[in-house]
Amino acid sequence: MENKGILFSGLPESGKTTYLAALWYYVFNNVEEGEFEYGSLENGELEYLNLISRNWAGCNEVIRTNQNKIENVKIKLIHKITGKSIVLNIPDISGETFKTQFADREWDEEFESILDTVDGIILFIDPRDVKNKPRLIYHEFQNYRYFGQAMIKTVEERPWTEDLVPSQVKLVDFLQMIDFKKPQVLRKISVVVSCWDLIKVDLKPEIWCKNELPLLHQYLTANDEIFNVRYFGVSSQGGDYEIHDIRNALISSEPLQRIKVNDGIKNSNNILSPILWITDENTD
Ligand SMILES: Nc1nc2c(ncn2[C@@H]2O[C@H](COP(=O)(O)OP(=O)(O)OP(=O)(O)O)[C@@H](O)[C@H]2O)c(=O)[nH]1
Ligand SMILES: [Mg+2]
Secondary structure: OEEEEEEEEOOOOOOHHHHHHHHHHHHHHOOOOOOEEEEEEOOOOHHHHHHHHHHHHOOOOOOOOOOOOOEEEEEEEEEOOOOOEEEEEEEEOOHHHHHHHHHHOOOOHHHHHHHOOOOEEEEEEOOOOOOOOOOOHHHHHHHHHHHHHHHHHHOOOOOOOHHHOOHHHHHHHHHHHHHHHOOOOOOEEEEEEOOHHHOOOOOOHHHHHHHHOHHHHHHHHHOOOOOEEEEEEEEOOOOOOOOHHHHHHHHOOOHHHHOEEEOOOOEEOOOOHHHHHHHOHHHO
């Protein structure tokens, strides 16, 4: 039996818990299809998983993850043909913790010990995040040309807060820390662009990242000797619950069919794909 640690990281509300809720429903109910079947739950997280998964199946938002509590989920899966089992160790950590780590420049011991058990990272990107797109010096300059000094005067001097930092800078900083603390250990990264249902352009997830988070994409591309990366577009919900008609359509659909995963080549509902890419030893 193999133990595989998967770290979910990303800023607040980037879709981590919703992904876990859909994943739990998928492994529990997708008995006919898929290479793996559910074995057992190694930690006592059944209540938590059932709660978020029930919300997800009923098209209700999952609960926000508590900053003070890491839910340590361990799911054992069994390969249907080989009988080989893997235990996915997936701590569900709040995005607030990720932000605090960036601002305070430190990890606590609990997080450090999680990193020691991790084989790969899923980096969640929220396409709704207004701080994804870089503010370019060129645009600032154009503003200056149109509005002149008047614009400059309106810019107040504000003390630095973590809130002023573009999201991709935080994500790259996190990866640099990983490289610094765990060089050559944490190689595999699945970049998951969540809420893929909101992306209306027909782009591969990697190209979307290249356009929207160029610093992150460049960092990962330029450091391919450190990180082995694959990009996925994932819609765990299948649509936006805030839009009445969409939610109604989702409620009357089969829950497993709401999940959409684009791995850059094909579309499927296999929400395990970003994890199986990490655990697949042939792609190391
Ligand atoms: N449209 C759409 N919205 C989604 C999807 N997945 C999650 N959301 C919404 O995004 C918001 C945040 O989702 P969560 O799963 O709680 O995000 P999180 O990363 O766990 O957040 P923290 O626990 O605060 O770190 C919720 O309002 C979800 O309903 C999706 O596939 N599509
Ligand atoms: Mg959460």
